[in-house]
Amino acid sequence: MIKVLVFVIISEIWTAIGQVLFKKSVNSLGVHSLRGIRNQKRFLKNVLTHPSIWMGLSCMVAGMLVWLMALAQGDLSLVYSAGSIQYVMILFLAHYLLGEKIDRMKFIGTFLVFFGIILITIS
Amino acid sequence: MRTGGLTLKIFLLIVLNDIGDTVAQLLMKKGLLHTGIGDITPGNFTEFVAGNAASPLVWAGMAIFILNFFIWIVVLSRVDLSIAMPVGSTSYIFVPLAAMFFLHEAVSPLRWAGIILIAVGIHFVSQSKKPGEGKAPA
Numbered sequence: 001m002i003k004v005l006v007f008v009i010i011s012e013i014w015t016a017i018g019q020v021l022f023k024k025s026v027n028s029l030g031v032h033s034l035r036g037i038r039n040q041k042r043f044l045k046n047v048l049t050h051p052s053i054w055m056g057l058s059c060m061v062a063g064m065l066v067w068l069m070a071l072a073q074g075d076l077s078l079v080y081s082a083g084s085i086q087y088v089m090i091l092f093l094a095h096y097l098l099g100e101k102i103d104r105m106k107f108i109g110t111f112l113v114f115f116g117i118i119l120i121t122i123s
Numbered sequence: 124m125r126t127g128g129l130t131l132k133i134f135l136l137i138v139l140n141d142i143g144d145t146v147a148q149l150l151m152k153k154g155l156l157h158t159g160i161g162d163i164t165p166g167n168f169t170e171f172v173a174g175n176a177a178s179p180l181v182w183a184g185m186a187i188f189i190l191n192f193f194i195w196i197v198v199l200s201r202v203d204l205s206i207a208m209p210v211g212s213t214s215y216i217f218v219p220l221a222a223m224f225f226l227h228e229a230v231s232p233l234r235w236a237g238i239i240l241i242a243v244g245i246h247f248v249s250q251s252k253k254p255g256e257g258k259a260p261a
Contacts, residue, residue: 034200069163072155075228077219080148084215084241087248109247112240119237
């Protein structure tokens with residue numbers, strides 16, 4: 001049980017870092033309109049030539065592989081639910097690494113998710 | 124970037140995304156069960172990797188997972204995360220249900236309570252204020 005959770009947490013750490021890298025790279029591209037095929041093509045070209053995107057993708061792949069190891073060792077209903085720990089990780093990573101604000105709704109929601117995970121793991 | 128409201132087309136895409144996620148997880152778990160390794164150790168790790176790399180179910184699950192990623196991006200380009208996420212969080216209900224019916228997993232009432240808390244929590248997270256938005260709509 002503890003082992004399965006450790007695998008889920010390692011997997012979600014990779015995924016969360018991947019998400020932060022994605023967000024960091026699209027943030028650095030600046031906000032452009034995505035309307036129209038020309039803007040979309042330019043966006044796609046900028047994204048695909050951005051090193052952080054590829055670093056993020058690599059993290060996602062690593063997260064996926066560890067996810068399979070978690071899934072092999074625990075019930076799907078446990079592993080999938082425990083995977084929501086990502087919401088908790090992203091809240092803190094987004095705050096400390098991206099400077100995103102944590103408002104009351106986000107905090108309450110993340111706390112509920114965390115409490116839900118505790119219920120799942122003791123069940 | 125301005126995004127519009129929830130249309131039937133987008134709603135169906137979100138539902139498709141939920142179903143895709145559920146099916147992907149189910150296929151992966153089913154494939155992983157085939158190798159019969161329920162406890163990964165340094166000793167059986169190579170066997171684990173080789174067994175699953177040869178599993179069509181695991182590959183099919185991963186393919187749907189990646190396809191789903193693109194559907195999600197299309198959804199997010201059309202509607203706000205605050206609309207997409209609550210509808211998307213229903214997969215936290217779908218997946219354990221599918222695990223019960225197709226994999227015969229036992230889900231206790233306490234686990235259901237935890238799952239519902241998670242879904243409600245995601246709903247709250249998604250309703251938080253966006254940067255630059257003065258007041259959250261009632």
